[in-house]
Amino acid sequence: MDPAELTSITTTKTKSFLAGAIAVMPLTIAVIPWGILAGSFALEVGLTPVESQAMSAIIFAGSAQLVALGMIKAGIGIGSILITTLLITSRHLLYAMAMRTHISPLPLKWRLGLGFLLTDELFAIANQTHKGDTPAQHQFDRWYALGGGLTFYFGWNIATLLGIVAGQSIDNLGELGLDFAIAATFIALVVPTVKKPSILVCVLVSLMLAVVCAVFAIQAGLLIAAISGMAAGMLYAKLTNEGSVVATDADSTQATVTVKKEDNV
DSSP, X not given: OOHHHHHHHHHHHHHHHHHHHHHHHHHHHHTHHHHHHHHHHHHHHTOOHHHHHHHHHHTOOHHHHXXXXXXXXXXXXXXXXXXXXXHHTTHHHHHHHHHHHHHTTSOHHHHHHHHHHOOHHHHHHHTOOOTTOOGGGOOOOHHHHHHHHHHHHHHHHXXXXXXXXXXXXXXXXXXXXXXXXHHHHHHHHHGGGOOXXXXXXXXXXXXXXXXXXXXXXXXXHHHHHHHHHHHHHHHHHHHHTHHHHHHHHHHHHHHHHHHHHHHHO
């Protein structure tokens, strides 16, 4: 390969990596209070500083970590903890299915690496489309995803380390309201994706059911809300033929572009 061509490819990869890091940075900053809470709570439960840090480094799942720590503190058995965390993180299976067409052609090391780094935040930025793009036009960039995933991973672990250090010197850290970062992060993830009526229906149904289940202390409330919201959104899209309308609009746009190009010729 020509040295100039190799340099160009390396520069493109670096730019994509940095672009992914920059794209996820606001979300990384937003979860710092969440990571601090996870680190300090782990100490409160009885884990050592090394075990607390290892939990973030190996598990790398904020909501699952906090729930698991709460269950450990309550003395609940390992079987129940595993089942509960499995249900909480089951949404990652949906993320993986949605990204399968982009990920499956990649080498094994890329599939394993991006699979480990896959979070709500990475899924959000890696599947962003530019204005005017149709889903078919969206191109997945492995280096962009790697930059975003690694940046968020290191950010989460640094935040956990801050929580471990603060938890050893500041009492009642959990009473400072840091858990609000959890809600704020997911709001920041969800709102930009509400671009179609079916998605709005999905969000509203999930929101309503999540509140109702919380009021009545239903254990599987989040799972019920998530599944019901997706079902309601799909039903709305089917009844209103939303997908057909989007496809027609995309075809019309493509036809208009083609006509303009022919006119210019």
